[in-house]
């Protein structure tokens with residue numbers, strides 16, 4: 001965790017999203033069954049030569065109703081704030097433009113390392129033009145072609161050279177969590193209310209390099225937590241709250257640093273499309289998840305209100321069927337005292353290890369009650385399973401033919417594991433492998 005952040009900046013049309021996709025493309029997500037998660041990403045995790053990092057395409061963040069010069073400026077500032085390394089993309093086709101020079105000037109003001117990429121160098125003849133780009137005032141320009149994938153490896157080599165070596169050590173003893181959600185669902189109110197109910201630990205550990213603010217506190221039972229807050233939105237003010245991509249970016253960086261994520265919904269407004277997107281990101285990241293329905297005080301309730309809301313959540317967030325739900329009010333403090341215990345419980349489940357013998361007993365029982373699928377006279381055979389990771393719990397199941405493991409059977413196995421072991425609040429990954 002606390003992976004380095006790389007941000008891509010540059011004027012429009014130089015190929016930022018092409019380069020982003022090229023770098024991100026290698027990665028195959030283990031879980032991709034979260035509906036509602038947009039594929040037009042501006043934030044992704046990536047890896048090069050064993051270095052994991054997060055990648056942001058600032059070109060995808062449009063601050064609505066702003067002229068293009070302002071947009072570029074804002075994007076560059078976000079990059080400067082968020083990133084450990086900035087990739088400044090230009091295009092060899094148009095030469096250096098005024099807009100490129102503007103971006104360069106903005107980047108001079110930052111002390112973050114800048115790697116200059118000259119894109120659209122699709123052939124050998126164009127290579128000689130890249131030396132012109134020294135004029136922008138950065139180190140050696142790197143010629144690449146996002147479309148053809150040329151030079152991207154060299155670019156990545158250069159990027160990882162600038163990764164900080166003194167990445168803050170994450171605190172292993174405290175449970176890290178964050179609250180994410182649409183604007184106005186009551187995140188800040190909940191943060192304050194939760195802190196008000198618990199003992200805040202004053203510490204002299206310097207703030208983190210980025211924009212995140214951690215608050216450490218201890219619950220009544222003594223368990224210590226680290227609440228991760230991303231101050232960006234508050235700092236930037238109201239205009240940004242409506243920039244959906246920007247709020248997604250904030251959520252992503254919070255998710256990235258958390259063990260457990262509280263997905264906050266607003267009871268007053270019900271479930272919106274953006275709630276699903278935000279929750280989808282937390283699910284994909286494999287974090288522990290608790291669904292917190294805030295502003296419960298605002299509803300006129302009867303005996304069915306809670307059940308009805310719960311059903312709506314289950315219908316809209318089918319992939320989060322493992323996440324517990326709690327109905328709270330930051331205003332009246334209703335049920336807020338349950339939250340620390342829930343976080344602790346989910347965190348334990350995320351780190352739960354099952355011995356291979358227990359695991360295989362459960363699998364044998366599962367197969368006995370519901371035989372494995374067969375086709376063309378051949379039956380799927382499950383030989384053995386073993387847990388290979390925690391956070392989230394990850395199991396490898398060895399079989400005769402992975403293609404015969406249908407989604408529905410895998411789902412059945414997951415449910416059997418959930419019935420046998422306490423995994424509430426945590427996703428489970430099942431990896432199916434052919435036994436050699």
Ligand SMILES: Nc1nc2c(ncn2[C@@H]2O[C@H](COP(=O)(O)OP(=O)(O)OP(=O)(O)O)[C@@H](O)[C@H]2O)c(=O)[nH]1
Nearest residue numbers: 011012013014015016017018059120145146147148
């Ligand atoms: N010839 C060539 N064209 C490229 C290359 N990379 C991107 N392009 C093209 O350049 C255009 C702009 O690419 P994008 O990736 O959308 O550029 P962008 O910088 O993200 O643009 P904005 O979203 O407007 O900021 C597209 O038509 C791409 O196909 C390249 O390596 N060679």
Ligand SMILES: Nc1nc2c(ncn2[C@@H]2O[C@H](COP(=O)(O)OP(=O)(O)OP(=O)(O)O)[C@@H](O)[C@H]2O)c(=O)[nH]1
Nearest residue numbers: 182183184185186187188189294295298329330331
């Ligand atoms: N009735 C009621 N109002 C609440 C509750 N929690 C928050 N509010 C109100 O909802 C509004 C938004 O609350 P915030 O805490 O600022 O919401 P937020 O999610 O942090 O918003 P952003 O900072 O814009 O992302 C404020 O006017 C709060 O007073 C609640 O439990 N009940």
